[in-house]
């Protein structure tokens with residue numbers, strides 16, 4: 536394959552910078568060569584296109600902001616989220632800070648019929664290849680990490696049959712995602728350099744995307760704990776991505792149902 540452009544990870548600040556530089560070291564020299572591509576049979580975008588606000592429920596065992604959240608069994612968590620009405624699952628595969636594992640993808644895929652998002656800090660095309668091979672339907676691409684290379688990573692994901700959730704946190708990143716022709720944009724309420732959450736970020740940037748004529752899917756991410764929290768994105772976002780509040784609830788099925796109830 537033609538090499539993708541180099542990333543400037545030394546410029547990524549804070550906690551996020553530390554994580555992405557660790558991930559880059561993990562994948563230094565990895566091979567993303569395209570062999571036969573397994574055609575996707577579960578479509579992430581289609582699952583979020585249904586009427587109303589869809590839930591992407593995250594299998595999240597730990598995080599830099601929360602520390603240990605819960606020692607979830609990924610398969611049981613996936614079954615509970617599916618029973619609780621989730622439209623898709625986000626499976627964290629980053630091992631050091633989130634307690635994730637690439638192997639969770641295949642295990643979860645065998646247990647539920649929902650589309651899976653590989654939730655990791657993609658800094659090498661081999662991570663997309665792995666996601667496709669493990670049966671993910673989509674992967675997270677962060678504009679704060681990939682910068683001007685976002686479009687090429689997006690095209691590579693599409694060549695592998697993956698959808699991509701292209702994540703932004705401010706106006707500049709949103710404009711870059713739009714110019715990269717993203718089809719699914721996630722707006723993260725969490726500032727990943729400071730870890731502060733501001734639930735006003737998603738409605739603001741989602742309106743901006745729609746005002747710019749974006750007709751793809753929009754996902755509001757992070758910090759949602761109660762049905763009232765979702766009020767400002769109902770009727771605006773296609774989906775919400777929720778991790779910590781569900782994962783730490785002790786009853787994932789019930790927590791998912793209660794969060795999404797109107």
Ligand SMILES: O=C(O)c1ccccc1NCC(=O)[C@H](O)[C@H](O)COP(=O)(O)O
Pocket residue numbers: 550551593595598599600601723725727730756757758759776777778779780
């Ligand atoms: O969650 C963190 O502390 C975190 C720290 C550094 C980089 C990324 C981080 N989280 C990724 C996410 O944004 C969330 O896992 C996801 O959107 C769900 O958020 P939440 O419902 O608040 O757990």
